[in-house]
Amino acid sequence: MAATADETEETTDGSEPAADPAPRRRRPGRIALAVSVFGELLITAGVLLGLFVVYSLWWTNVIADRKADRQADKVREHWAEQKESGPGALDTKDGIGFLHVPAMRNGEVLVEKGTGTDVLDDGVAGYYTDPVKATLPTTGKDGNFSVAAHRDGHGAKFHNIDKLEKGDPIVFETRDDWYVYKVYSVLPETSKYNVDVLSPVPKESGRKKPGHYITLTTCTPVYTSRHRYVVWGELVRVEKVDAARTPPKELRG
């Protein structure tokens, strides 16, 4: 209503300047109003997208790291308690151990069961239960210990996976043992449907015989999930954890 009144006011402005005696601020016309609202919506959309980037690349890390730290503390406490009461059942709920990858320079990564977003979003690595079940190193059986973690956001635990080269150590720490793996093959880009990389004997890595393998998967290129990045390692040796939890020499360097 006001807008139509304004328009007539504008058109009659030249001929009858005395029609509106009060010097009110001139209101924009209907089209001008629509354009300005549209512009504001565009600005809002831009700010929203910007905020989403801030959220996914920064805030999710803050949240995830906080949660992961709390869970890691819980696991360590658990281990300390069990130490006194002798060997107990493997507790897969809180996490089964820690992954240390010096080349990724990200400290220790808690490993939990499952690769759903509910697990991985807590800033941990998850071992596969589906579509190919991971073989845990603690079982001592031949097989593939396949884990996944986020490349960006939610702790971004595998962000530096591209820094891993052949020969680099990957150490998995459990309550009683250090499992020292060595990277022997890297697949920088593969389809996200390539579940064969998780096989007990991952043929694509060049190995044909059963053995103790570890597979790290995450997404690539960074900030997208168009493809998957895969790193394979092979068990070199297992060290018993001593009373002081002295890390193996690969982690001391």
Place this chain on the structure above:
Amino acid sequence: MYGWIWRHLPGNAWVKALLSLVLVLAVVYVLFQYVFPWAEPLLPFNDVTVDNQ
């Protein structure tokens, strides 16, 4: 739209500015706490696993 909000906030310019800031923070909080966590899984940016789906 924003002009309308500004005109409907009470007080002088300083009070309006303060209230605007509070509104902005409230909106950001709601986005970070509820909207983005909901929207994230629907967007194809953060799938890290291989699967056959």
